Amino acid sequence: MYVAQQTSETSGPKPHSPMLTNVIAAVAATGGLLFGYDTGIISAALLQLTRDFHLSTMSxxxxxxxxxxxxxxxxxxAAPISDRAGRRRTVMVAAALFLLGTAMVASAHAVWMLIVSRLVLGLAIGAASQIVPVYIAEVSPPHRRGQLVxxxxxxxxxxxxISFITGYLLRHDSWRWMFGMGMLPALILFMGMIFLPNSPRWLAMRGDMEGARAVLVRLRGSQEAADKELADIEAAHDVRAPWSEVLSDWVRPALVASVGIALLCQLTGINAVLYYAPTIFAGAGIGEQSALLTSIxxxxxxxxxxxxxxxxxDAWGRRALLLRLLPGAVISLIVLGAAFVFGANGGIGIWIKVVAIVAYTVFNTGSLSVAIWLVGAEVYPLSCRGKGTSLVAASHWGADFVISLTTLSLVxxxxxxxxxxLFAAVNAFAFFFVLRYVPETRGHSLEELEARLRNGTFAPVDRQHAPQHAAATLTHG
Incomplete structure (x- = not known):
């Protein structure tokens, strides 16, 4: 058990813990703002880029x-960087890449320059998607972790x-302005992270218990709460684990649940709508301006x-939210698909399509898109959390790559x-996947979720298998 020691760093008045946690979450989440803007702005810019660079469907x-x-x-x-250099420094690296990539894409004069600059922006987005949810989860108290992540x-x-609104407002101006607007939040992210603390769980994993306690005192506002949380962290006996640990039997339920959600988040079609809705609707005869308004x-x-x-x-739970909203996504896509199949192109037909695609967006985004980063940041043990969330992000982006590269060809x-x-069928599959493999994580500390992995009670499966799982994991305890 960790014995609390009074230090000069922790004596005297402390910042109000909820305020500091909110500031950390807000600044770190600026990485999400850049993530969304840089992935979404292509939706409007692509209409101009296609004309300016004479792009084919494949290009x-x-x-x-x-x-x-x-x-x-x-x-x-980002995973090895975050384990070695820390969560905070990794976010700063991502912010620097955002700045570099934005400058490159805004000044591109050839197709190959567009591709290279967007690759650099992708490096930043991938790093942010992997590390920002982990950083926020590791500084948040259990009762607020869901909301903050x-x-x-x-x-x-x-x-x-914002990218959709910007694309609409700048539809008669250069696409370079559309991309260049991303510079400001990238600067805010980089400068803001300089003043934020390291993750207390990362410090503990490195053996710096005194540093972890100092950060926890600032975050929780009391020495008693900090000592209790640090004792729970230390009791887990976590050290940095190799990649093989992520694939071990006892961690596998977390891997299946988190990677499954990450894959289905994309394969259910939300980013196909995000990237190509204006192109699909303009091709259906709605017109570019109306298509861009649909994107807004x-x-x-x-x-x-x-x-x-x-x-x-936090009110319903992660699993309950998924199971309640996914059926709505299925029904909305069936209506949307039927409207296109039966050629509903008149005034009421267009409204049916718009209402159906907006309804699908609400049900899918409100479930899978909300859960992906939260569940991914919660379910892994500290020893391999960085590597596990890397696999979650890689699965997400791998599936997104397939969707973005094939959607227009599928159409x-x-x-x-x-x-x-087709996307409706995948959403239906997602419902049954959640029913079988995704547990409820609401209200449990990260250390409690790790204990459930070790004793075989993590996944929502027949409990008759729990004793075998528990016996198999005794050596890890």
């Missing part, structure tokens, strides 16, 4: 998906919405759904209706 998909390929490498590279996703959808409606729907999800993950092959009906 348009390559320019769009380059940022996703970069994100895939960025999230994998979902704040990262709220920042993402706010960034997407989608962005607003994403924001409202995420705000609702931020409340529901050409199956039609818009067939494509949306």
């Amino acid at each position: 348009a998909q390559v320019v769009t998906s380059a940022i996703i390929l970069g994100a895939l490498f960025g999230c994998l590279g 979902v704040g990262f996703q709220l920042a993402v959808v706010l960034g997407v919405t 409606a989608i962005g607003v729907a994403m924001t409202v759904a995420t705000m609702f999800g931020g409340w529901a993950v 050409q092959m199956l039609g818009a209706g067939g494509t949306f009906l």
Whole structure:
């Protein structure tokens, strides 16, 4: 047990703990704002880029998906950096990459420059998606962890919405301004992170218990609360683990649940709508201006759904939220697909499509998009949390890469209706996946969730298998 020692750093008045935690979450979540803006702005910019650079369907998909390929490498590279240098410094690296990538893309004069600059932005997005939710989760108290980590996703959808509004307002100006607007939040993120503390759990993992306690006292506002939380952290006996630990039997339920949600978050089609809705709707005869306005409606729907999800993950629970909203996504996509299949192109037909796609956005974003980063940051033991969340982010970006590279081709092959009906089937599968593999994590500390992994009571499965799981994990305890 850790014995509390009075130090000069922890004596005297302390910052009010909820305020400091809120500041940390808000500044770190600026990485989510950049994440959303830089992925969403291509939706409007692509209409101009296609004309200026004479892009074919395939080259348009390559320019769009380059940022996703970069994100895939960025999230994998962020794991060892975050374990060695710390969560805070890794976020600062991501902010520097955001600045570099934004400057490059805004000054691009050839297709290859667009692709390379979006690869750099992807590195930043991948790193941010891997480390920001972990950093927020590790500084948050259990009763506020859901709300604060979902704040990262709220920042993402706010960034997407801002990108849609910016794209509409600048539709008659250069696409360079659309991309260049990302410089300001990148500067805010970099400068803000300089003044924030390291994660107390990362400090404890490195053996700096006194430093971890000092940070916890500042975060929780009392020495007693800090000592109790540090004792729980120390009792877990976590040290930095190799990659093989993430694949071990006792961690596998967390891997299946988190990676499954990450894959399904993309394979259910939300980013296909995000990237290509204006292109699909303009191709259906709605017109560019109306298509861009539809994107703004989608962005607003994403924001409202995420705000609702931020409340529901703590009021209902993560698992309950997913199971209640996913059926709505299935029904909305069936209606949308049918409207395209049966050629509902008149006035009421257009409204059916718009209402259906907005409804799908609400149900899908309010469930899977809200849960992905939260569950990924919660379920892994401290010893391999950085590596586990890297796999979550890599799965997300890998699936996103496939979706961004194939959506327009799917629309050409199956039609818009067939494509949306395919996504409806994947959303239905997601419901049954959650029912079988995703546990409820609401109200449990990170250390309690690790204990459930060790004793075989993590996954919502037949408890007759729990004794075997528990016996298999005794050597880890």
